[in-house]
Amino acid sequence: MSPPPETVPFFSQWETPDMTLDVLADGADVALRRDPLWRRSGAETLDEYAIWAANICGMAxxxxxxxxxxxxxxxxxxxxxxxxxxxxxxxxxSIKGLIYAPFVSFVKEAFGLRAEVMTNVATSDIPAIMQRTRFFIASVSSSIRWPEREPPSKGGHLVLITAASDEGFRFHNPSGHEPATQADAVLSPADFDRFFANRGIAVAI
Structure with a gap:
């Protein structure tokens, strides 16, 4: 797959990006309390960080x-x-979300972004969507970090698609567990489809 048209900065949903395996092993509430960089999140307390960081893939x-x-x-x-x-x-x-429609209103009013909730999206539709928008926030299984495995379900996690063609999708995964599965991860459309829940948010800047 060709390089992306521009570099998109990567940010993990945890302030220390290599904490994913600790979170999976020990649980977010325990593992994230060991994150030495938690204050960078904007949290006022460690408790607030530990609760939120496991739920903010969309904000990442x-x-x-x-x-x-x-x-x-x-x-x-x-x-x-x-x-x-x-x-x-x-x-x-407990935190429920991200709820798509209010998010669209938020990013429009707060940042002037044009966003659209999209449902019943076939994986094969994504390259065309990306031709008319800049980003697609896709609902996928969090196990997309292990593309060789079969996911237990689809959805529940969000990744940021930055480029897409019939040959492959390039995306940033806020909870990738190693560099190759964090920034500019690439999967074939067929592999991406195994994790994709056929919904997301198109965002133009």
Whole structure:
């Protein structure tokens, strides 16, 4: 696959990007309390960071989109602002979201981004979508970090597609467990399809 038309900065949903395996082994609440860089997230407390960081793959995707035009906004600051629009529902330490429609309103009003919720998207449709927009936030299984495995289900996690063709999809995965599965990971359309839940958000800057 050809190089992307421009470099899109990568950000993990945890402030220390190589913590994914620790999170999988020990659970987010335990592992993320060991993250020495947690304050960079915009969290006010370690408790706040440990709760949010496991749920903000969407905000990590948004942070990367904003960074591509030179704006750096901490992920949990984004999450708080998105929550005000209804993009997350927070209830006694549990977090539901990302909820797509309020997210679209949030990014339009806060950052002037043009975004569209898309459902019933065939994997083969994504290259055409990418021809008329800059990014596609795709709902996939988090096990996309292990493309050689069969996913237990589709959806539940978000990745940022930065380039797509009939030969392959290039994407940033906020919870990749090693460099090759974090920034500019590439899968064939057939492999991507095994993880893709046929929905997402197209975003133009």
């Amino acid at each position: 995707c948004l942070k990367m989109i904003l960074a591509s035009r030179g704006e750096i906004v901490p992920t949990i600051e984004l999450a708080r602002r998105c929550t005000l629009y209804g993009g997350y529902v927070v209830n006694e330490g």
